[in-house]
Amino acid sequence: MFVDRLLVTLVYLRLGLPHAALAELYGVDRSAVSGAIREVRPLLASRGFAVSDRPGLRIRTLEDLFAYADAEGVELRIDGTEVQVRRPRAGRPGRRAFVSGKKQQNTIKTTTFSDDQGRTLFSGVIRPGRMHDQTAVRSEGVAEQFRQHPGVRAKVDEGYRGLANEFPDQVSAPPKKPKDDAPLGEHHAWRERRRRQSSARICVEHTNAEYKQWRPLQRFTGRRETYAETHLAITGLVSDRSAQRATRRKPSTELVLARQTAC
Template sequence: MFAYAAAEGVTLRLDATEIRVRRPRVGRPGGKAFVSGKVKQNTIKTTVVADEYGSTLWCGRHRPGRMHDTTAARVEGIDALLDAYPQVKVLVDAGYQGLAKDHPGQVTAPPLKLRPGAPPARQVQWEADRKRQSSLRIPVEHAIAELKWWRQLQRFTGRRELLPETIDAVAGLVSDRMITW
């Protein structure tokens, strides 16, 4: 995917999505790893990469909901790929601020919140910058939404171990459908 983006000059859009899963049985080890800090429920996170048209280019590793987005990007090797392909540009959300700090000019995250009492002109500029970056990231949100249109991924009630295979199958179908249009 990074080689394709470098060759074609595509700006990648990177984001993660959480899918609710059933709680583990009482007494099973590692149950707390799946409790997301954001939604306060048992989830599994998946990293999704899309292009400017909203086509799913990669539906990445699946991890417990407790893992932070930046940590997951480093564990999945995205950090190393950014070092290997310095010409690739990536747009991310606020969950990847650490990745944007490590790769300035290559990874673009929304601007940090202003401190209270910032001048009004600075607040207007911050709002415009945030909105511009958000508008450029919309295609990855559409790619995630298209994955979640599938009933199985709205709330997975099957065995937690089978969810990664289900996500990969749905992502393959969605990606194939996007290419054939």
Template sequence: MSINTIRAAFAHCAFTGLSRNHLGLLLTDLLPAWTAAREDRLHARRTRTRIRKPGAGRRPRLSFTDRVVITLVHLRLAIPHAALAVAYGVDRATVTRAVTQIRPLLARRGFATPAGTRLHTLADVFAYAAAEGVTLRIDATEIRVRRPRQGRPGRKAFVSGKLKQNTIKTTLAADHHGAILWCGATRPGRMHDVTTARVEGVDALLDAYPSVKVLVDAGYQGLARDHHDQVSAPPLKLRPGAPTEQQAAWEHDRKRQSSQRIAVEHAIAELKWWRVLQRFTGRRELLPETINAIAGLVSDRSAGLTW
């Protein structure tokens, strides 16, 4: 099989998770940043004045398009670097270097919105929600990671009280259509959902934007108690033996709030379609960058910028 056939196959949406038009827009968006980063790397290696003309020298084994496609295939299907290296006829270290170069560029793109702007921080999300009248849906999800080695400090911090496994938790903000507006506050799985949001500064943002409304699940009851005019959480459970009418009213309110908040659950599910986030086997410190890279790609499609 020729290398051109392999390149055409891997560029298909079945491998990258992106349509042909989306991939073309992504390449156009990343090329200036990748070129600037490459020039910075070359400049850092030089110990004397350049002798060759710019662009001269040995050609790289992988083109810019190859590097982007390889990174997308790895994120989408979790294909090992060694397997991708065999397909492209290069060394495994070459594939690892390509992924290391492209993944930060994807993570720094931010999150697309239907208005055409890109959001990068939680403060940007609240400003956007206040300007556009968007009711935010906030929820956290956990991703399984490898257990830290015995004897290392903070080993128990990754043990999730809910899943009883070693996880890392990240928080998402979505709109009523399920479009991802922000993804961050990545913390060890033992930290509570509401604590991760408070550490990220959600209390100050709620005070700064009193017109913004937020829908959350039962894990954010404390946030709803402190900001009862802005944050809506499911009603508290009734005591055993409550009257039938009260139980029916409680069930109705719970289902109504859940149906309004379900959009963020759909956003989390779309994020987990990418195999590398179903169970992350890489280095734990690389997971926040990986999550942001994938969430930015998912937000492009949710915002309707890929067709």
């Protein structure tokens, strides 16, 4: 039955158990488990990403994402994450492409887009670990989407400084550190602006942490060719759950009198 194949695939995506272990658990042949996963995983990957308060809407492409953010006035949060993968065999072309300069491991990089509540809107832009975050988003056409949608705003970290320099009115990166000989007041102001920007952006890092609760996105031991499909399937499922979270009310920063003073 399709429901049984779906359950096997969900268990595999959540726990990352070997196919042989799943076959023993469900009392079937290993080939049946592998076939079920190959059948159901692409269906889950093609579902797209759920949107809060829009039950019938699914975001499947970057074009969908920016059109939605522009229409609804959603300020995006953008951040990259890496997942360790198996090292390519010696002699294969492009073997060094997966070596991450940051982690010194073989990884695959992805880029996450969330709203200001940390709810997944899109996750993709899948590239080998050696590629810089900035290069990855440019090669996927993110910069072009900012040009086509000048009303879209986003907050990013230092890794997307070039994007912030190109679109200063749309993309907010951490403020640049003042020179060492600058007045002490400038350093205090810089730290406070940096703290505020980080506080507004950190929700997307929490979104990436949600993905890492799924075993295959902690360390992917399957074939690298299937990583993109696995990633999209898992993040789409995470978006279904995050879209159900109620929108938290933002506390006002406007100063008000605690009590009326007599003249």
